[in-house]
Amino acid sequence: MRCLPVTKLEEGMVVGKTIYTSDGRPLLRRGIVLEKRHIDRLKRLGVPVIYIEEEPLRGIDAEDIIMDKVRMNAVQEARRLMLKIRRELRFYNKKIFDIDLSEDIERVRKVVDSLMKEVFRTREALYSFIDVRGIEDFIYGHMVNVTVLGMMTGLSLGYKADKLFLLGVGLFLHDIGKALLDDTVLAYQKVFEEEKNPLIIEHTITGYQIVKSIPDVSLLSAHVAYQHHERVDGSGYPRGLSGSDIHDFAKIASVVNVYDILVSGAPFHPRVKPNEAVEIVKRNVGSMFDKEVVEAFLKNVALYPVGSMVRLSTGEIAVVSQTRKGFPDAPVVRIIRDKDGRSLELPVEIDLSVNRDIRVEEIIE
């Protein structure tokens, strides 16, 4: 399979991976031959990319760090929680502190625990997967991705299970304050906070108040919600904290939050290729992000995820077939076209971590 922007889809292409909605229903099943109505629907729902299957790419499988069923359950729980808070605040006019989240937090703990087990199970693997979802479902998938990427980073920083779990709970709840915001307000959020909208700044404060008010939740987890938009140079919000005044958990949240928005695409930000997102993260070390955290984070993400079509330094066109930890920029690729653009009858696989004289030049879509 390979990953293709929805704008490039053509009728007759075959879906390579089932796409689900955040309530767990399949939107398009693997193996379906695309018709115009399918493509129109994907566009309408704002799905940016999907995986498609093609003959020369058979056997290339973009595997998530976490099992599909664990991810789906986590996304559904994220949705349930956000919709509940929204409902209670808007329809029942409750105040933040009157919402009883004691049962919900138990469910969140189970979800975080299941995600953490997966992060431990796949600790030797790179995050080499594009999360495919509609724009309406952005926030729920984002809550899960941030949790997974953040816990992977924590693990690379040497965190043990107890600490990782507190971090995970905080990450899962980092944007909970957004349950109070209208979609129209959220559409104006900026990834790089040149313009600070007071309503958006609010989501960190209300998020903190919500998490803090849940019995038996560590204050550390609440601080992830509070501080995840703080920047190490003091340019963030809501308090403009800098350096060591920002908690390490929040420094992690800050990096993975921006990275996921960049690669997954959000209502307020167009999707960026993973290698470009990594560049952006690196460029902002010292201003937005903590150096040590970014180094730990970068050990975990593939620049060229499985299923990416790439141009090699030899001029050949290939699709990434495998990625390995320790070699984020040197995947195994399957060459499908020669430098003159002719399709190869027998595609060849080469491991770029061994053939160091050949590099990936760019991802082509």
Ligand SMILES: [Fe+2]
């Ligand atoms: Fe946020």
